[in-house]
Amino acid sequence: MTIGIVSYGAYVPRYRIKIEEIARLWGDDAEALKKGLMVYEKSVPDVDEDAATIAVEAARSAVARSKIDPSRIGAVYTGSESHPYAVKPTSTIVGQAIGATPVMTAADFEFACKAGTAAIQACMGLVSSGMIDLGLAIGADVSQGAPSDALEYTAAAGGVACIIGSKESEIAAIIEDTYSFTTDTPDFWRREGMPYPEHGGRFTGDPGYFKHVTNGARGLMEKIGTMPEDYDYAVFHQPNGKFPVRAAKMLGFSRAQIEPGLVVPKIGNTYSGSCLMGIAATLDQAKPGDRIFATAFGSGAGSDAFSITVTDKIEEIRNRAPTVSELIKDPIYIDYARYAKHKGKIRLA
Protein backbone atom coordinates (compact mmCIF):
# COMPACT_ATOMS: atom_id res chain seq x y z
CA MET A 1 0.00 0.00 0.00
CA THR A 2 1.23 3.49 -0.82
CA ILE A 3 1.10 6.01 2.01
CA GLY A 4 1.98 9.65 1.62
CA ILE A 5 1.44 13.34 2.06
CA VAL A 6 -1.82 14.37 0.36
CA SER A 7 -1.29 17.99 1.32
CA TYR A 8 0.71 20.27 3.58
CA GLY A 9 0.32 23.76 4.97
CA ALA A 10 2.67 26.03 6.88
CA TYR A 11 2.25 29.07 9.09
CA VAL A 12 4.83 31.51 10.44
CA PRO A 13 3.84 34.58 12.48
CA ARG A 14 4.64 37.94 10.89
CA TYR A 15 6.86 39.35 13.65
CA ARG A 16 10.66 38.95 13.96
CA ILE A 17 13.27 39.92 16.48
CA LYS A 18 16.91 40.16 15.43
CA ILE A 19 19.77 38.50 17.31
CA GLU A 20 21.35 41.98 17.73
CA GLU A 21 18.29 43.19 19.66
CA ILE A 22 18.33 40.30 22.14
CA ALA A 23 22.13 40.53 22.50
CA ARG A 24 21.84 44.31 23.12
CA LEU A 25 19.75 43.66 26.21
CA TRP A 26 22.00 41.02 27.75
CA GLY A 27 25.36 42.48 26.70
CA ASP A 28 26.20 39.49 24.49
CA ASP A 29 28.31 39.55 21.33
CA ALA A 30 25.74 39.47 18.52
CA GLU A 31 28.28 38.79 15.77
CA ALA A 32 29.73 35.81 17.65
CA LEU A 33 26.23 34.48 18.33
CA LYS A 34 25.14 34.81 14.70
CA LYS A 35 28.31 33.07 13.55
CA GLY A 36 27.99 30.36 16.18
CA LEU A 37 24.28 29.68 15.75
CA MET A 38 23.91 30.60 12.06
CA VAL A 39 20.61 32.23 13.06
CA TYR A 40 20.03 35.92 12.31
CA GLU A 41 16.47 36.53 13.45
CA LYS A 42 13.57 34.52 14.85
CA SER A 43 9.79 34.59 14.46
CA VAL A 44 7.67 35.94 17.31
CA PRO A 45 3.95 35.25 17.77
CA ASP A 46 1.44 38.10 17.93
CA VAL A 47 -0.13 38.84 21.34
CA ASP A 48 -3.13 36.68 20.40
CA GLU A 49 -1.29 33.77 18.78
CA ASP A 50 -0.42 30.46 20.45
CA ALA A 51 0.26 26.88 19.38
CA ALA A 52 -3.47 26.30 18.78
CA THR A 53 -3.99 29.33 16.48
CA ILE A 54 -0.80 28.44 14.57
CA ALA A 55 -1.94 24.80 14.26
CA VAL A 56 -5.34 25.95 12.93
CA GLU A 57 -3.81 28.32 10.35
CA ALA A 58 -1.41 25.60 9.14
CA ALA A 59 -4.23 23.02 9.01
CA ARG A 60 -6.54 25.36 7.09
CA SER A 61 -3.74 25.98 4.63
CA ALA A 62 -3.26 22.21 4.17
CA VAL A 63 -7.00 21.71 3.58
CA ALA A 64 -7.08 24.61 1.08
CA ARG A 65 -4.05 23.27 -0.80
CA SER A 66 -5.57 19.83 -1.43
CA LYS A 67 -9.24 20.90 -1.58
CA ILE A 68 -10.17 17.72 0.34
CA ASP A 69 -13.44 17.49 2.24
CA PRO A 70 -12.35 17.99 5.89
CA SER A 71 -14.98 15.52 7.10
CA ARG A 72 -12.83 12.76 5.53
CA ILE A 73 -10.15 13.41 8.19
CA GLY A 74 -10.46 10.61 10.73
CA ALA A 75 -7.65 11.63 13.10
CA VAL A 76 -6.18 14.94 14.22
CA TYR A 77 -2.90 14.76 16.13
CA THR A 78 -1.14 17.97 17.13
CA GLY A 79 2.43 17.81 18.34
CA SER A 80 3.70 20.69 20.46
CA GLU A 81 5.63 21.47 23.59
CA SER A 82 3.58 24.64 24.10
CA HIS A 83 0.00 23.35 24.04
CA PRO A 84 -2.08 26.23 25.46
CA TYR A 85 -3.86 23.97 27.93
CA ALA A 86 -2.19 21.47 30.26
CA VAL A 87 -5.44 19.47 30.03
CA LYS A 88 -7.75 20.04 27.03
CA PRO A 89 -6.59 18.99 23.60
CA THR A 90 -5.31 21.46 21.03
CA SER A 91 -6.42 18.88 18.44
CA THR A 92 -10.13 19.30 19.27
CA ILE A 93 -9.81 23.06 18.65
CA VAL A 94 -8.12 22.33 15.31
CA GLY A 95 -10.69 19.69 14.36
CA GLN A 96 -13.58 22.07 15.03
CA ALA A 97 -11.89 25.01 13.29
CA ILE A 98 -11.34 23.08 10.05
CA GLY A 99 -14.73 21.36 10.06
CA ALA A 100 -13.40 17.84 10.62
CA THR A 101 -15.48 17.18 13.76
CA PRO A 102 -17.31 15.19 15.08
CA VAL A 103 -16.48 11.78 13.53
CA MET A 104 -12.75 11.68 14.18
CA THR A 105 -10.26 10.68 16.84
CA ALA A 106 -7.91 13.26 18.33
CA ALA A 107 -5.03 13.58 20.76
CA ASP A 108 -2.14 15.86 21.50
CA PHE A 109 1.46 14.71 21.14
CA GLU A 110 4.55 15.89 22.97
CA PHE A 111 8.13 14.90 22.17
CA ALA A 112 10.10 18.16 22.34
CA CYS A 113 10.88 19.12 18.71
CA LYS A 114 9.73 15.92 17.02
CA ALA A 115 6.12 15.63 18.21
CA GLY A 116 4.92 16.63 14.73
CA THR A 117 6.73 13.79 12.97
CA ALA A 118 5.58 11.34 15.66
CA ALA A 119 2.04 12.47 14.74
CA ILE A 120 2.79 11.75 11.06
CA GLN A 121 3.91 8.21 11.95
CA ALA A 122 0.72 7.63 13.96
CA CYS A 123 -1.37 8.82 11.00
CA MET A 124 0.62 6.56 8.64
CA GLY A 125 -0.27 3.58 10.83
CA LEU A 126 -3.96 4.43 11.02
CA VAL A 127 -4.22 5.12 7.29
CA SER A 128 -2.32 1.97 6.25
CA SER A 129 -4.43 -0.22 8.53
CA GLY A 130 -7.58 1.18 6.95
CA MET A 131 -8.87 2.53 10.27
CA ILE A 132 -9.14 6.04 8.81
CA ASP A 133 -9.35 7.61 5.36
CA LEU A 134 -7.15 10.65 5.99
CA GLY A 135 -5.10 11.75 9.01
CA LEU A 136 -4.02 15.26 9.95
CA ALA A 137 -0.63 15.55 11.67
CA ILE A 138 0.56 18.91 12.92
CA GLY A 139 3.70 20.25 14.55
CA ALA A 140 3.16 23.74 16.01
CA ASP A 141 4.90 25.70 18.73
CA VAL A 142 5.34 29.06 20.39
CA SER A 143 8.49 27.84 22.05
CA GLN A 144 9.84 29.25 25.27
CA GLY A 145 13.36 30.39 26.09
CA ALA A 146 14.09 31.93 29.48
CA PRO A 147 15.26 35.57 29.35
CA SER A 148 19.07 35.69 28.85
CA ASP A 149 19.23 31.90 28.35
CA ALA A 150 20.98 30.67 25.18
CA LEU A 151 17.64 29.31 23.96
CA GLU A 152 16.17 32.81 23.84
CA TYR A 153 18.15 33.48 20.67
CA THR A 154 16.49 30.67 18.73
CA ALA A 155 13.15 29.68 20.39
CA ALA A 156 10.65 30.75 17.71
CA ALA A 157 7.05 30.25 16.61
CA GLY A 158 5.52 28.45 13.64
CA GLY A 159 3.80 25.30 12.52
CA VAL A 160 3.21 22.85 9.69
CA ALA A 161 0.29 20.52 9.03
CA CYS A 162 0.39 17.41 6.84
CA ILE A 163 -2.60 15.44 5.59
CA ILE A 164 -1.67 11.78 5.32
CA GLY A 165 -3.58 9.46 3.00
CA SER A 166 -3.37 6.30 0.93
CA LYS A 167 -5.26 7.07 -2.29
CA GLU A 168 -2.55 7.08 -4.97
CA SER A 169 -4.38 9.63 -7.10
CA GLU A 170 -4.29 12.09 -4.18
CA ILE A 171 -0.73 11.67 -2.88
CA ALA A 172 1.65 14.57 -3.58
CA ALA A 173 4.64 12.94 -1.87
CA ILE A 174 4.97 9.22 -1.17
CA ILE A 175 6.45 8.31 2.21
CA GLU A 176 8.39 5.17 1.27
CA ASP A 177 9.39 4.32 4.81
CA THR A 178 10.12 5.71 8.25
CA TYR A 179 12.55 4.69 10.99
CA SER A 180 12.95 5.91 14.56
CA PHE A 181 15.83 5.83 17.03
CA THR A 182 14.94 6.60 20.66
CA THR A 183 16.75 6.52 24.01
CA ASP A 184 16.24 8.08 27.45
CA THR A 185 18.62 11.05 27.22
CA PRO A 186 18.48 13.99 29.68
CA ASP A 187 19.36 16.76 27.20
CA PHE A 188 16.31 19.02 27.66
CA TRP A 189 13.12 19.10 29.75
CA ARG A 190 10.43 21.29 31.25
CA ARG A 191 8.69 20.32 34.46
CA GLU A 192 4.92 20.65 34.93
CA GLY A 193 3.90 24.24 35.65
CA MET A 194 7.32 25.69 34.84
CA PRO A 195 7.36 28.48 32.26
CA TYR A 196 10.77 27.75 30.73
CA PRO A 197 12.69 24.59 29.83
CA GLU A 198 16.07 23.52 31.17
CA HIS A 199 18.82 21.97 29.11
CA GLY A 200 21.37 19.43 30.20
CA GLY A 201 24.44 21.31 28.94
CA ARG A 202 26.83 18.80 27.38
CA PHE A 203 24.02 16.38 26.48
CA THR A 204 22.70 18.75 23.82
CA GLY A 205 25.21 18.12 21.02
CA ASP A 206 26.80 14.69 20.56
CA PRO A 207 24.80 12.51 23.02
CA GLY A 208 21.52 14.21 22.05
CA TYR A 209 21.16 15.66 18.57
CA PHE A 210 24.01 14.05 16.62
CA LYS A 211 23.75 10.52 18.06
CA HIS A 212 20.01 10.31 17.40
CA VAL A 213 19.94 12.09 14.04
CA THR A 214 22.81 10.09 12.55
CA ASN A 215 21.58 6.73 13.91
CA GLY A 216 18.03 7.42 12.74
CA ALA A 217 19.17 8.52 9.30
CA ARG A 218 21.67 5.67 8.82
CA GLY A 219 19.12 3.18 10.13
CA LEU A 220 16.55 4.19 7.52
CA MET A 221 19.04 4.19 4.65
CA GLU A 222 20.27 0.71 5.67
CA LYS A 223 16.68 -0.53 6.03
CA ILE A 224 15.64 0.51 2.53
CA GLY A 225 19.06 0.29 0.83
CA THR A 226 19.57 3.91 -0.18
CA MET A 227 22.57 6.25 -0.09
CA PRO A 228 22.76 10.04 0.39
CA GLU A 229 23.38 10.48 -3.34
CA ASP A 230 20.02 8.81 -4.12
CA TYR A 231 18.28 11.93 -2.77
CA ASP A 232 17.76 15.33 -4.37
CA TYR A 233 17.07 17.05 -1.05
CA ALA A 234 17.68 16.46 2.65
CA VAL A 235 16.18 18.03 5.76
CA PHE A 236 17.46 17.63 9.31
CA HIS A 237 15.92 19.11 12.46
CA GLN A 238 17.18 22.68 12.69
CA PRO A 239 17.55 23.93 16.29
CA ASN A 240 20.10 26.34 14.84
CA GLY A 241 21.85 26.64 11.47
CA LYS A 242 24.97 24.81 12.55
CA PHE A 243 23.64 21.43 13.71
CA PRO A 244 21.81 20.39 10.50
CA VAL A 245 24.80 21.43 8.36
CA ARG A 246 27.14 19.33 10.50
CA ALA A 247 24.74 16.36 10.62
CA ALA A 248 24.42 16.47 6.82
CA LYS A 249 28.21 16.43 6.46
CA MET A 250 28.59 13.54 8.93
CA LEU A 251 26.07 11.51 6.91
CA GLY A 252 27.48 12.37 3.49
CA PHE A 253 24.80 14.80 2.28
CA SER A 254 25.91 17.94 0.43
CA ARG A 255 25.19 21.57 1.26
CA ALA A 256 23.15 21.84 -1.97
CA GLN A 257 20.84 19.01 -0.81
CA ILE A 258 19.94 20.72 2.47
CA GLU A 259 19.91 24.35 1.30
CA PRO A 260 16.24 24.60 0.13
CA GLY A 261 14.92 23.30 3.45
CA LEU A 262 17.26 25.29 5.70
CA VAL A 263 14.88 27.97 6.96
CA VAL A 264 16.24 28.38 10.51
CA PRO A 265 18.56 31.39 9.83
CA LYS A 266 15.53 33.58 9.07
CA ILE A 267 12.86 32.25 11.45
CA GLY A 268 14.70 30.44 14.26
CA ASN A 269 13.78 27.06 15.71
CA THR A 270 10.06 26.45 15.39
CA TYR A 271 10.43 23.32 17.58
CA SER A 272 7.67 20.85 16.63
CA GLY A 273 7.39 22.74 13.34
CA SER A 274 11.13 22.79 12.65
CA CYS A 275 11.87 19.70 10.53
CA LEU A 276 8.38 19.87 8.99
CA MET A 277 9.02 23.50 7.98
CA GLY A 278 12.14 22.29 6.15
CA ILE A 279 10.11 19.54 4.45
CA ALA A 280 7.39 22.08 3.49
CA ALA A 281 9.97 24.52 2.08
CA THR A 282 11.49 21.65 0.08
CA LEU A 283 8.10 20.46 -1.24
CA ASP A 284 7.49 24.08 -2.29
CA GLN A 285 10.17 23.70 -4.93
CA ALA A 286 10.65 19.96 -5.53
CA LYS A 287 9.80 18.48 -8.92
CA PRO A 288 7.86 15.27 -9.56
CA GLY A 289 10.19 12.31 -9.08
CA ASP A 290 12.53 14.14 -6.69
CA ARG A 291 13.47 12.28 -3.52
CA ILE A 292 13.66 13.93 -0.09
CA PHE A 293 15.41 12.50 2.96
CA ALA A 294 14.27 13.97 6.28
CA THR A 295 15.20 13.36 9.92
CA ALA A 296 13.46 15.08 12.80
CA PHE A 297 14.96 15.17 16.28
CA GLY A 298 13.27 15.62 19.63
CA SER A 299 15.09 16.07 22.91
CA GLY A 300 14.54 13.46 25.52
CA ALA A 301 15.56 11.99 22.98
CA GLY A 302 14.71 10.49 19.64
CA SER A 303 14.72 10.86 15.88
CA ASP A 304 12.23 10.03 13.12
CA ALA A 305 13.67 9.56 9.63
CA PHE A 306 11.58 9.59 6.44
CA SER A 307 12.29 8.73 2.81
CA ILE A 308 9.96 10.67 0.52
CA THR A 309 9.37 10.71 -3.25
CA VAL A 310 7.48 13.62 -4.81
CA THR A 311 4.70 12.78 -7.31
CA ASP A 312 3.14 14.63 -10.27
CA LYS A 313 0.35 15.79 -7.96
CA ILE A 314 2.68 18.34 -6.32
CA GLU A 315 2.48 20.69 -9.33
CA GLU A 316 -1.32 20.74 -9.13
CA ILE A 317 -1.62 21.56 -5.42
CA ARG A 318 1.50 23.61 -4.65
CA ASN A 319 0.22 27.10 -5.46
CA ARG A 320 -3.18 26.83 -3.78
CA ALA A 321 -1.70 27.93 -0.42
CA PRO A 322 1.19 30.19 0.62
CA THR A 323 4.70 28.72 0.30
CA VAL A 324 7.16 28.94 3.19
CA SER A 325 9.17 31.62 1.38
CA GLU A 326 5.99 33.66 0.86
CA LEU A 327 5.18 33.28 4.56
CA ILE A 328 8.58 34.50 5.74
CA LYS A 329 9.00 37.44 3.40
CA ASP A 330 7.97 40.94 4.51
CA PRO A 331 8.42 40.51 8.29
CA ILE A 332 7.69 43.18 10.90
CA TYR A 333 10.73 43.72 13.11
CA ILE A 334 10.09 44.42 16.79
CA ASP A 335 12.25 45.47 19.71
CA TYR A 336 12.76 43.49 22.92
CA ALA A 337 10.05 45.41 24.79
CA ARG A 338 7.40 44.50 22.21
CA TYR A 339 8.79 40.93 22.09
CA ALA A 340 8.36 40.70 25.87
CA LYS A 341 4.76 41.91 25.52
CA HIS A 342 3.98 39.47 22.71
CA LYS A 343 5.46 36.55 24.64
CA GLY A 344 3.50 37.36 27.80
CA LYS A 345 6.66 38.12 29.75
CA ILE A 346 5.06 41.33 31.06
CA ARG A 347 2.55 40.62 33.81
CA LEU A 348 -0.22 43.17 34.16
CA ALA A 349 -1.61 43.71 37.64
Added chain:
Amino acid sequence: MSVPRFWRNLDSRYNLEGTHCTECGEYFYPPRKTCVNCRRLGQIEAYRFKGTGEIVTYTVIRTAAEGFEEQAPYSLAIIKLDEGPSLTAQVVGSPENVHIGMRVSSVFRKLGTDGDRGMIYYGTKFIPADA
Protein backbone atom coordinates in the same frame (compact mmCIF):
# COMPACT_ATOMS: atom_id res chain seq x y z
CA MET B 1 -17.71 35.56 28.97
CA SER B 2 -19.35 32.46 30.40
CA VAL B 3 -18.22 29.05 29.12
CA PRO B 4 -21.73 27.96 27.91
CA ARG B 5 -22.29 31.27 26.12
CA PHE B 6 -19.01 30.87 24.25
CA TRP B 7 -19.58 27.20 23.45
CA ARG B 8 -23.08 27.84 22.06
CA ASN B 9 -21.64 30.04 19.29
CA LEU B 10 -18.44 28.08 18.72
CA ASP B 11 -18.89 27.34 15.00
CA SER B 12 -19.93 30.92 14.24
CA ARG B 13 -16.89 32.27 16.08
CA TYR B 14 -14.38 29.76 14.68
CA ASN B 15 -15.60 29.38 11.13
CA LEU B 16 -17.94 32.31 10.39
CA GLU B 17 -20.84 29.87 10.15
CA GLY B 18 -23.98 31.79 9.21
CA THR B 19 -27.06 31.15 7.13
CA HIS B 20 -28.32 31.91 3.64
CA CYS B 21 -31.87 32.18 2.31
CA THR B 22 -32.04 30.43 -1.04
CA GLU B 23 -35.41 32.10 -1.72
CA CYS B 24 -34.24 35.75 -1.67
CA GLY B 25 -30.46 35.24 -1.61
CA GLU B 26 -29.80 37.15 1.62
CA TYR B 27 -26.97 36.05 3.91
CA PHE B 28 -27.14 36.23 7.72
CA TYR B 29 -24.39 36.54 10.31
CA PRO B 30 -24.89 35.69 13.10
CA PRO B 31 -27.05 32.87 11.74
CA ARG B 32 -30.83 33.40 11.57
CA LYS B 33 -33.29 30.53 11.53
CA THR B 34 -35.95 32.57 9.72
CA CYS B 35 -35.46 34.88 6.74
CA VAL B 36 -36.43 38.46 7.63
CA ASN B 37 -37.55 39.11 4.04
CA CYS B 38 -39.37 35.92 3.11
CA ARG B 39 -40.66 35.00 6.59
CA ARG B 40 -42.24 31.53 6.48
CA LEU B 41 -41.63 31.21 2.72
CA GLY B 42 -37.85 31.51 3.19
CA GLN B 43 -35.53 28.54 2.65
CA ILE B 44 -32.68 28.79 5.14
CA GLU B 45 -29.44 26.80 4.70
CA ALA B 46 -26.18 26.81 6.64
CA TYR B 47 -23.47 28.90 5.01
CA ARG B 48 -19.78 29.35 5.79
CA PHE B 49 -18.64 32.87 4.92
CA LYS B 50 -15.51 33.24 2.80
CA GLY B 51 -14.02 35.58 5.41
CA THR B 52 -13.23 38.48 3.08
CA GLY B 53 -14.69 41.96 3.42
CA GLU B 54 -14.12 45.64 3.92
CA ILE B 55 -13.83 47.92 6.96
CA VAL B 56 -16.92 50.15 7.24
CA THR B 57 -15.65 51.99 10.32
CA TYR B 58 -13.40 51.37 13.29
CA THR B 59 -12.28 52.62 16.68
CA VAL B 60 -9.03 52.18 18.59
CA ILE B 61 -9.30 50.67 22.07
CA ARG B 62 -6.60 52.05 24.35
CA THR B 63 -8.28 51.50 27.72
CA ALA B 64 -9.23 47.86 27.37
CA ALA B 65 -11.82 45.91 29.31
CA GLU B 66 -10.78 43.20 31.77
CA GLY B 67 -9.15 40.29 29.96
CA PHE B 68 -8.13 42.40 26.96
CA GLU B 69 -5.50 44.62 28.64
CA GLU B 70 -2.56 42.75 27.12
CA GLN B 71 -3.86 43.35 23.59
CA ALA B 72 -4.26 47.15 23.88
CA PRO B 73 -4.01 49.24 21.83
CA TYR B 74 -6.10 47.37 19.26
CA SER B 75 -8.61 48.22 16.54
CA LEU B 76 -12.22 47.16 16.73
CA ALA B 77 -13.98 47.44 13.38
CA ILE B 78 -17.35 46.97 11.74
CA ILE B 79 -16.56 44.76 8.77
CA LYS B 80 -18.93 44.29 5.87
CA LEU B 81 -18.42 40.75 4.56
CA ASP B 82 -18.46 40.32 0.77
CA GLU B 83 -21.70 38.34 1.01
CA GLY B 84 -23.43 41.28 2.69
CA PRO B 85 -23.72 41.04 6.49
CA SER B 86 -21.64 43.21 8.82
CA LEU B 87 -19.98 42.12 12.02
CA THR B 88 -17.83 43.64 14.74
CA ALA B 89 -14.35 42.19 15.08
CA GLN B 90 -10.78 43.01 15.98
CA VAL B 91 -8.34 43.94 13.24
CA VAL B 92 -4.92 42.47 13.98
CA GLY B 93 -1.80 44.67 13.84
CA SER B 94 -0.93 48.28 14.53
CA PRO B 95 -4.00 50.55 14.67
CA GLU B 96 -2.22 53.20 12.55
CA ASN B 97 -2.35 50.81 9.57
CA VAL B 98 -6.16 50.51 9.71
CA HIS B 99 -8.39 52.68 7.53
CA ILE B 100 -11.99 52.84 6.37
CA GLY B 101 -12.49 50.92 3.14
CA MET B 102 -9.53 48.61 3.83
CA ARG B 103 -9.89 45.08 2.46
CA VAL B 104 -9.53 42.43 5.16
CA SER B 105 -9.53 38.64 5.46
CA SER B 106 -10.28 36.40 8.43
CA VAL B 107 -7.73 34.66 10.67
CA PHE B 108 -7.98 32.36 13.68
CA ARG B 109 -6.80 34.04 16.87
CA LYS B 110 -7.16 34.04 20.62
CA LEU B 111 -10.02 36.36 21.57
CA GLY B 112 -9.34 36.45 25.30
CA THR B 113 -8.92 34.41 28.45
CA ASP B 114 -10.72 34.06 31.77
CA GLY B 115 -7.71 34.87 33.94
CA ASP B 116 -4.95 32.31 34.49
CA ARG B 117 -7.29 29.45 35.41
CA GLY B 118 -10.27 29.94 33.11
CA MET B 119 -10.94 29.10 29.50
CA ILE B 120 -9.04 30.42 26.52
CA TYR B 121 -11.51 31.80 23.97
CA TYR B 122 -10.63 31.44 20.29
CA GLY B 123 -12.34 32.90 17.27
CA THR B 124 -12.14 35.04 14.18
CA LYS B 125 -10.25 38.30 13.76
CA PHE B 126 -9.23 40.08 10.58
CA ILE B 127 -5.94 41.06 8.95
CA PRO B 128 -5.26 43.39 6.01
CA ALA B 129 -6.09 41.32 2.91
CA ASP B 130 -2.72 42.00 1.30
CA ALA B 131 -0.82 40.67 4.33
